[in-house]
Amino acid sequence: MNIHITGTGSYIPDTIEKNENFNQHIFLNSDGSSIDSSNKVIVEKFQDITGIVERRYAEPHLVTSDLGAFAAERAIANANIDPEELDYIIVAHNFGDVKHNTIQSDILPCLAARIKHNLRIKNPKCVAYDILFGCPGWIEGVIQANAFIKSGIAKKCLVIGAETLSRVVDKHDRDSMIFSDGAGATVIEATDNEGGILAHETVSHTLDEAYYLYFGNSNNQNLCRDTRYIKMHGRKIYEFALSHVPQAMKSCLDKSGYSINDVKKIFIHQANEKMDEAILKRFYRLYRTSIPDNIMPMSIQKFGNSSVATVPTLYDLVLHNKIENQSLSKGDVIIFASVGAGMHINAMVYKY
Incomplete structure (x- = not known):
């Protein structure tokens, strides 16, 4: 099964x-x-x-x-x-x-x-x-x-x-x-x-990082101080993601039994284009190998960061040939990965 x-x-x-x-x-x-x-x-x-x-x-x-x-x-x-x-x-x-x-x-x-x-x-x-x-x-x-x-x-x-x-x-x-x-x-x-979900990894960093994303007041001091909005410490999140997401991805891939050379696509949470590119570089650096062309589909340029929706939306768009120069073939090994409020990180290796 x-x-x-x-x-x-x-x-x-x-x-x-x-x-x-x-x-x-x-x-x-x-x-x-x-x-x-x-x-x-x-x-x-x-x-x-x-x-x-x-x-x-x-x-x-x-x-x-x-x-x-x-x-x-x-x-x-x-x-x-x-x-x-x-x-x-x-x-x-x-x-x-x-x-x-x-x-x-x-x-x-x-x-x-x-x-x-x-x-x-x-x-x-x-x-x-x-x-x-x-x-x-x-x-x-x-x-x-x-x-x-x-x-x-x-x-x-x-x-x-x-x-x-x-x-x-x-x-x-x-x-x-x-x-x-x-x-x-x-x-x-x-x-x-054959295939399906091969391995997964989840971690929660909450000691110092729990409130990197939080609900806070408007920057406009004249607005109601009881109203809260989504807020984030962007630099801290960026540094946190680069330090921890690649390692979680590596741990997950190693558990799957497949090698870095088997990976055909990586679907990362669409949070920030430069951050995602930096995560990818550090991930491949852990294996001391170069990044293949076209490995990471991106949708953030047109659709922004829709949080929990970014990864399943991106996957659906690729499967339906709606992302230029991106497609999947039967048997392809892919990685899903995300990072966000909590701070939580997870990854999943999947054989299409």
Whole structure:
């Protein structure tokens, strides 16, 4: 018995927010003071560092669970299964359903229950729950589904990563330009086919690193001090990721029994283009070998950082030939990896 991803689906909103749209924003330092650069310079530096040119925002009438349901419908259709056969629906997110132009997160009931409701699944033995694990949430959900199926308590699981980060950003913070909205979904089940999930690795660094990403006040001191927005210590996250993610990836690959030369694709959380490239360099340096061409598909340039949605969305786009010069062939060994709030890191080796 091998555990495979048998169906994928994604939902990428139609609303495009380009970098030039931020030229009219009033960006401030964290202490509320003015920044000694024009918005044009701020945006240009941002693009140079992150690689982001544009990102997608959810339509005003939609919330995170809607996006997750749309992606789930496509994954279920792609897997060609009856949704009533699902044993688990696992939904990774960070902020629940936040309605447009509101500040309150809504997770009662949980998003997985809402998505199951939206899918009109009647089976009460289809258990629906959420996972809060930062950006690595979707990979961790797949790791849990893998364990459920291996243990015999499940046969088919639906794992979704969905987020509407545009609803929780501080428009006076330059980091707000990083975040975006979207959803990716996957059906996980046992098959007789070769390959599937070969190994996984998860670590949580919380002693000094727990609050590198956190909820904090707006940089605009005149706004309500009781309202919180997503905040991050970008330099600390960058250094943390470069120090720890490559090692987690190596540990996972070594457990799989495959060599670095067998790896055909690496799907890394789309957090920051330069950071992902640096992680890749350090990973290959651990094996004292060069980086193959075209090994790491990227979507951040057009879609931004949609947290838990970036990896499953990117995987779905590659499978459906929507990323230029990127494709997978049967038998390809690939690595999924992510890092995010907590600070959590995980990786998974998978044979397509």
